[in-house]
Amino acid sequence: MAILIDERTKVVVAGLTGSEGTFHSLRNRSYGTKVVAGVTPGKGGQDVEGIPVFDTVDDAVAETGANTSLVFVPARFAAEAIYEAADAELDLIVCITEGIPVRDMAQVTSYLRGTSVALVGPNCPGVISPGRCNVGIIPGEICASGRVGLVSRSGTLTYQIVHELTQRGIGQSTCVGMGGDPVHGIGFIDSLQRFEADPDTDLVVMIGEIGGDDEERAAAFIDDWITKPVVTYIAGFTAPPGRRMGHAGAIITGSSGTAQAKAEALEAAGVRGGRTPTEVAELVAAALA
Amino acid sequence: MDLFEHQGKDLFAQHGIALAEREVASTPQEAAAAAERLGGHAAVKVQVQAGGRGKGGGVALVHSPQEAADEARRMLGEGFKGTKVTRVLVERLVDIAAQYYAAISLDRSVGKYLALVSNEGGVDIEETARTNPDAIRRLHVDAVLGLRPYQARRLVGHLPPQAREGSADLLRKMYSVLAEADATLIEVNPFVQLTDGTVMALDAKVTVDDNALFRQPEVAALKDSFPIDPVEKRAKDAGLQYVKLEGEVGIIGNGAGLVMSTLDVVQQAGAGAANFLDVGGGARADLIATSLEVILSDPSVKSVLINIFGGITRCDLVAKGVLEALSRITPQVPIVVRLDGTNAEEGRRILTDAANPHIVSAATMLEAARKAADLAHGKAA
Numbered sequence: 164m165a166i167l168i169d170e171r172t173k174v175v176v177a178g179l180t181g182s183e184g185t186f187h188s189l190r191n192r193s194y195g196t197k198v199v200a201g202v203t204p205g206k207g208g209q210d211v212e213g214i215p216v217f218d219t220v221d222d223a224v225a226e227t228g229a230n231t232s233l234v235f236v237p238a239r240f241a242a243e244a245i246y247e248a249a250d251a252e253l254d255l256i257v258c259i260t261e262g263i264p265v266r267d268m269a270q271v272t273s274y275l276r277g278t279s280v281a282l283v284g285p286n287c288p289g290v291i292s293p294g295r296c297n298v299g300i301i302p303g304e305i306c307a308s309g310r311v312g313l314v315s316r317s318g319t320l321t322y323q324i325v326h327e328l329t330q331r332g333i334g335q336s337t338c339v340g341m342g343g344d345p346v347h348g349i350g351f352i353d354s355l356q357r358f359e360a361d362p363d364t365d366l367v368v369m370i371g372e373i374g375g376d377d378e379e380r381a382a383a384f385i386d387d388w389i390t391k392p393v394v395t396y397i398a399g400f401t402a403p404p405g406r407r408m409g410h411a412g413a414i415i416t417g418s419s420g421t422a423q424a425k426a427e428a429l430e431a432a433g434v435r436g437g438r439t440p441t442e443v444a445e446l447v448a449a450a451l452a
Numbered sequence: 453m454d455l456f457e458h459q460g461k462d463l464f465a466q467h468g469i470a471l472a473e474r475e476v477a478s479t480p481q482e483a484a485a486a487a488e489r490l491g492g493h494a495a496v497k498v499q500v501q502a503g504g505r506g507k508g509g510g511v512a513l514v515h516s517p518q519e520a521a522d523e524a525r526r527m528l529g530e531g532f533k534g535t536k537v538t539r540v541l542v543e544r545l546v547d548i549a550a551q552y553y554a555a556i557s558l559d560r561s562v563g564k565y566l567a568l569v570s571n572e573g574g575v576d577i578e579e580t581a582r583t584n585p586d587a588i589r590r591l592h593v594d595a596v597l598g599l600r601p602y603q604a605r606r607l608v609g610h611l612p613p614q615a616r617e618g619s620a621d622l623l624r625k626m627y628s629v630l631a632e633a634d635a636t637l638i639e640v641n642p643f644v645q646l647t648d649g650t651v652m653a654l655d656a657k658v659t660v661d662d663n664a665l666f667r668q669p670e671v672a673a674l675k676d677s678f679p680i681d682p683v684e685k686r687a688k689d690a691g692l693q694y695v696k697l698e699g700e701v702g703i704i705g706n707g708a709g710l711v712m713s714t715l716d717v718v719q720q721a722g723a724g725a726a727n728f729l730d731v732g733g734g735a736r737a738d739l740i741a742t743s744l745e746v747i748l749s750d751p752s753v754k755s756v757l758i759n760i761f762g763g764i765t766r767c768d769l770v771a772k773g774v775l776e777a778l779s780r781i782t783p784q785v786p787i788v789v790r791l792d793g794t795n796a797e798e799g800r801r802i803l804t805d806a807a808n809p810h811i812v813s814a815a816t817m818l819e820a821a822r823k824a825a826d827l828a829h830g831k832a833a
Contacts, residue, residue, distance in 0.1 A: 183764075239666060261733075264664035265558060266634050269595035272563035288763060302763050302794055317709020318733070322761045322793055323817065343708065345560035345636075372709050375560050398712040401719045402728070403697060422716075439717050441818050 165292035165337040166312065166357040166364070167255060167281070167349075168231065172296045175200040175223045175253075177244040178235035179211050187259075187300050188214065188233070194297040199227040202247075220251040231255045233289070233298050238262035241285060245271050249280045256348070257298045258284035268346040275348075282348025288318040288340035301325075301338060309334015311447060312358035314351055315370035316343045316377070320398055320440070324370060327444035333451065336364040343372070351381035359389050366392045366450055368443060369434075371425055373399035378425035386432040392450045395429050395436045396443045397422045453660045454501035458541045459674050460656030463633055467625045470652040474543040483524030484517035486542035492516055493545040496523040498532045501678065503639075503657060506574070508533055513545065536679050546652065551642035552611060552619065553577050556593065556626055558636040565593040565630070567623065569607045573642030599627035618651030619643070633671055634664030683746060690742045692729060699724020700828045702747035702756040702785075704740070706731050706765045714759045717817060723825035726753045734764040740773025741780070748783050756787040757824035759817055760799075767791040767799030775806050786827045788812045790820035 174191065178184040179201025189212055192198040200215055200223035207218035217223040220232065232248035234241055234256065241260040248256045263285050275282055283290055289299010294308035305322055307329045315321040321340055328335065339354045341347060351369055358364045367389075371378040378397065385393055400422040426436055435450070437443030455463070458476050465471055475486035476499070487494045498510040505511050510532050512523040524540050531537050551573035559566040570588045572580050580587050589607050593599045604620040611619055626638045639657040646652060665672040680688070687694030693708065697715075701723045705711035708730050715725040727750065731743050740758075747756055760770050770791060778787075787810050791799040803811055812827065814820035 238663065262663045264634055264667070265636055265661045266595060266631070266664065269558070269563050269565070273594050273596045300763055305793065315709075317707060319705070319707030319761045319763060320709030320713050322763055323710055323713070326761070326792060345558060346563040370709070372712060377561070380561065396713075398709050398716065401715045401725065402712050403695065438720060439818060440713060441816070 164361050164363040165295060166354070166361050167283070167290050167337060167339065168292050168296040168298050170295050172231050172298065173197045173199045173227065173229045174231050174233050174298055175202060175220060175227070175229035176233045176235065177202050177220070177248070179203060179214060179216060180206055180209070181235055184235035185211055187235070190303070191233075191297050191299070194303045196296045196298060199229050220247045220253075224251050224253070229253065231257065231298060234258040234260055234285070236260060238264070242267040242271050245282065246274065249275055249278050253280055256280055256282045257287070257289050258282065258348070259287060259289060259299055260284070261286040263344070265344070265346055268344060272346055283339060284342040284344075284348060286344045287342030287347075288321060290337065290339050292337045293335050299340065301340060305329055306338065307334035310336055310363060310365040311368060312336050312354070312361065312364040312366070313338040313368040313370070314354035315340055316372050317370060317398060320370055323440045324368065324396060324443055327440050328368075328447060331444055331448050333444070333447055336361060345375060351377055352384045355381065355384060355389055355393070359391055364391065366394065366447060368447060369393055369395045371395065371397045373402055373422050373425075374420050376420065379428040382428040382432040382434065385434055393434045394443055394446045394450065395434050396440060397425050397429075397436065453662055453665065453671070453675065455658040455660065455671075455674060456499040456501065456539070456677070457497065457656050458499055458539075459677075460658035461653070463629050463658060464625070464653055464656055467629050467632075469622060469625045470650055472543045472546050472652060472654065474541055476539050477524055477542055478528075478539045480521035480525040480528070483540055483542050484521035487514060487520035488517045490542060490544040494520055495543045495545060496520055496527065497541045497543065498527045498537050499539045499541055500532045500535050500537060502533065502535065505532070507576070538679060546644070547647040548644045549647045550612065550615065550645045552615070552644070553641045554619070554623060554626065554643055555637070555639040556599070556623075556630050557639070559592065562592065564595060566590055567593055567599060567603070567607055567627075569611070569619070569623070571610050573644070577641060593627065598631065599624060614649065615645045615651065618645065618649070622651050622653065629658070633658070634661045634668055635659060636661050683749060687729065687746045690739065692731060692739070692743055692746065694746060695728040696750070697725050697727050699726045700752055700754040701824045702726045702750065702753035703759070704729050704731060704743045704747060704756070705759045706733065706735060706761065710759065710761055714757065714817070714821065717821040718757065718825060721821040721825035723828050726750055731765075735770065735773075737769045737773035737776055740770050741777035744774065744777035744787070745781060748781060748785070753785060754828035755785050755824045756783070757820055758787065758789045759820055760791050760793070762791070762793030762796060766794050767796040768802060771799035771802040774803065774811065775808070778808055778810060783810050786810055786812050788814055788820050788824040788827065790814040790817060
């Protein structure tokens with residue numbers, strides 16, 4: 164077991180024919196992922212290194228049985244690609260694209276509430292279940308299969324911490340790069356819930372950063388519902404406070420969004436936190452020992 | 453992107469929101485002439501991309517063109533909370549009967565907008581939220597449905613009856629500004645009802661989503677009016693995320709999270725970061741070279757730390773970029789380089805082969821931070 168993706172995952176890539184799309188889809192395929200189709204309007208009938216390209220997601224699903232969409236299209240077309248994948252009734256959409264207008268994402272979020280599809284991202288590195296399936300741009304070679312689940316708002320920081328874990332011989336069940344955009348799909352709470360239910364995950368690493376109140380809400384959720392150990396890392400203790408325009412933001416969240424506030428909320432929920440990526444790996448090793 | 457008040461008000465005007473008559477002035481003389489045209493009694497307001505102007509001395513009520521000139525001279529000369537002030541807004545004084553507060557903002561936790569209306573305006577709204585939360589009505593607005601008329605009526609239901617219709621109308625117009633300009637925040641503190649019944653916005657705080665600027669060309673064009681540090685401008689033009697900080701270790705990294713983490717680790721090693729610089733994903737050699745030039749142009753930098761974890765970014769190209777930069781400029785400070793991830797071994801080999809005396813290699817992020825901190829303080833690494 165793992166969460167979100169495994170050997171049954173069949174990927175259709177939106178934007179397969181673009182340079183990023185081609186490069187990473189082929190990397191995913193050589194990792195062992197079933198990359199079964201691509202979609203580029205007007206290029207139906209072509210192929211990329213043997214991966215057939217279709218004009219629509221519906222065509223791709225009908226022909227290949229794809230159940231997961233990987234989105235690489237430019238920001239201005241990304242919302243469209245997500246709607247199309249949702250309407251084709253896929254199980255999961257992983258959107259790597261960065262720079263999507265937040266209004267588009269607010270509308271996407273509203274639309275997806277009425278569907279059963281799960282969204283990861285946007286502006287994220289994707290999801291990997293090491294040894295089984297890799298959907299996105301996380302370098303497979305830094306991961307190892309194992310029993311630690313990981314969920315993160317940051318891309319390269321995820322790599323850093325996964326790397327530290329793998330070097331200590333600690334493998335991962337699934338790593339979820341949830342992305343750093345203000346409005347996003349699956350977050351900490353959804354991932355924690357899935358890891359809690361996954362019999363092959365023993366411990367969860369949660370990587371947050373300044374801004375918003377995802378970490379504070381996750382802390383409350385962990386306190387109430389999560390029995391497995393959780394280790395966290397928060398980036399941005401020394402980041403300068405952003406210039407604040409209005410006051411509405413602080414009233415909405417009731418949180419300052421600082422690393423300090425997040426760390427305190429997590430500590431109050433009994434969650435251990437590392438001060439450096441290295442210390443996170445040490446805490447995980449100690450907890451599993 | 454945060455707009456100046458006068459720019460926000462221009463957007464408001466396009467959507468039919470009632471505003472006081474106003475003029476922008478960039479010299480005391482212009483402020484005096486504007487006050488003269490506006491009847492002598494005016495508010496002079498600093499134009500900065502920040503809030504808290506009322507409490508911070510950024511708004512002055514004047515009763516003659518001479519006073520307007522004096523206040524404008526003070527504001528333009530002193531700046532506001534450390535920010536340079538290049539212009540003030542001179543606005544005709546109006547007869548206020550009552551003051552209120554309204555805002556529509558993105559609520560990231562639910563992916564909807566949140567509209568807020570307070571029957572106490574012109575005061576610190578965060579204070580009101582703490583001491584008198586019942587003064588604030590709030591409700592979520594779905595981004596597909598938009599602000600519905602019944603929602604606007606509910607939001608203003610605690611205002612005096614004579615203010616409700618005009619206030620609901622203002623809210624609907626604020627939402628149309630938000631939706632059409634891709635704003636993530638519209639805040640009006642205060643909006644007022646005049647003695648003649650008119651509901652008017654006396655303030656305009658507008659933040660526009662940077663990701664949407666590609667489809668907001670008019671708003672994007674306003675960028676040129678914002679003050680920017682020359683080093684930051686150079687970085688921005690090259691597509692780098694750069695923020696100047698107070699410390700002595702120059703930082704280059706890839707990905708905002710890793711760079712923030714690097715700043716934290718450098719501080720734990722006993723030094724301070726001189727900047728935040730994110731080269732982004734897939735950075736190529738020339739971008740790394742430009743980054744290094746930007747960092748080395750800062751005289752407060754005593755050592756440099758390059759911390760790269762390659763995903764999309766290829767470490768061999770990073771190494772080539774470092775060498776390219778060093779072929780153009782001779783640094784006065786040591787450069788600690790730590791490479792991991794995609795093509796890291798090749799990158800490390802390129803740097804070892806070059807044997808450049810300015811480059812200090814490090815195997816891990818912690819080691820790199822300690823070396824950079826020690827070198828910045830004149831100790832051997």
